[in-house]
Amino acid sequence: MKISVIKELLGAEVVCGEDQLDREVYSACGSDMMSDVLAYVKDQAVLLTGLVNPQVVRTAEMMDMVCIVFVRSKSPTAEMVALAREHGMVLLKTTKRMYEACGKLYANGLVGNGVAR
Amino acid sequence: MSETVRLYFDVDGEDFTSAGQASVQVKKSLRQLGIPPEIIRKVSIAMYEGEINMVIHAGGGKAEVLICEDCIEIRLRDQGPGIANIEQAMQEGFSTAPDAIRSLGFGAGMGLPNMKRYTDEMKIESEPGKGTDITMRVYL
Numbered sequence: 001m002k003i004s005v006i007k008e009l010l011g012a013e014v015v016c017g018e019d020q021l022d023r024e025v026y027s028a029c030g031s032d033m034m035s036d037v038l039a040y041v042k043d044q045a046v047l048l049t050g051l052v053n054p055q056v057v058r059t060a061e062m063m064d065m066v067c068i069v070f071v072r073s074k075s076p077t078a079e080m081v082a083l084a085r086e087h088g089m090v091l092l093k094t095t096k097r098m099y100e101a102c103g104k105l106y107a108n109g110l111v112g113n114g115v116a117r
Numbered sequence: 118m119s120e121t122v123r124l125y126f127d128v129d130g131e132d133f134t135s136a137g138q139a140s141v142q143v144k145k146s147l148r149q150l151g152i153p154p155e156i157i158r159k160v161s162i163a164m165y166e167g168e169i170n171m172v173i174h175a176g177g178g179k180a181e182v183l184i185c186e187d188c189i190e191i192r193l194r195d196q197g198p199g200i201a202n203i204e205q206a207m208q209e210g211f212s213t214a215p216d217a218i219r220s221l222g223f224g225a226g227m228g229l230p231n232m233k234r235y236t237d238e239m240k241i242e243s244e245p246g247k248g249t250d251i252t253m254r255v256y257l
Contacts, residue, residue: 035227058137
C-alpha cells in the first residue's frame with residue numbers, strides 16, 4: 001500500500017515527508033508502548049501511536065520504519081519533526097482513534113505480519 | 118579475535134528525550150562499514166534499550182562498541198544503583214521504572230529481556246550501590 005493511500009484512508013494530514021508518499025509499505029503495527037514495538041515488531045514499516053515524544057521517532061528509526069501515524073489528533077513536536085526529517089521518515093496525523101485507524105488499514109489490506117492478505 | 122573498529126560514547130543521564138543518540142550514531146557507523154542490515158538492527162535495538170536503561174536508572178554511563186572480525190561487542194558501564202536481583206530483572210514485565218517513564222512508552226520491564234533477545238551473548242555484572250556492567254555480543 002502506498003503511504004498516500006494510508007493518508008487518504010485515515011483522512012490524515014502530512015506533517016513531514018511529503019516527497020515520500022509514493023513509497024510502498026507492506027505491514028504496520030499499533031502501540032503506545034515503545035518497548036513492545038522493540039520486542040515484538042519485525043519488518044513493519046508503519047507505526048500507529050498516540051504517544052508523543054522523541055523516543056517514538058528513535059524507536060521507529062531503530063526498527064527501520066518509514067512512516068509514523070499519530071492517532072487521536074496528537075501532534076508531534078518540532079524536535080520530533082526534525083528527527084524524522086533527518087531519517088527521511090513520513091509523519092502523518094489523524095483525528096481517528098487507534099482502533100479505528102488500525103482497522104481501516106487492516107481492512108484495506110495492510111496487514112500486521114508482513115504477508116499480504 | 119582481531120579488533121577493527123572501536124567506538125566510545127558518553128551517555129547523558131540528564132535528559133530522557135535525548136537518550137538513544139549513541140545508538141543512532143552506532144547504526145550510522147555500522148551502515149558505513151557495510152554490516153548486514155539484520156545485524157545492524159539487532160545491535161541498534163540492544164544498545165538503544167541499554168542506553169534507555171542507563172538514563173532511566175543510572176543517571177547515564179559509558180558505552181563502547183567494538184566491531185571485530187567475527188562479532189560486534191557492546192559494553193555498557195554505569196555507576197548507578199546496581200541490580201539487586203539479576204534473575205528477577207531479566208523477567209519480562211518486571212520493572213522498577215517510575216510511572217513518569219511508563220507514560221513515555223518505556224519502563225514496561227522489557228529492556229533487559231529485549232537486550233537478551235536481540236544478542237547472541239549477554240553478561241551482566243552488577244553490585245548494588247556501585248553500578249552495572251553489561252557486555253553483549255552479536256555474531257556476524
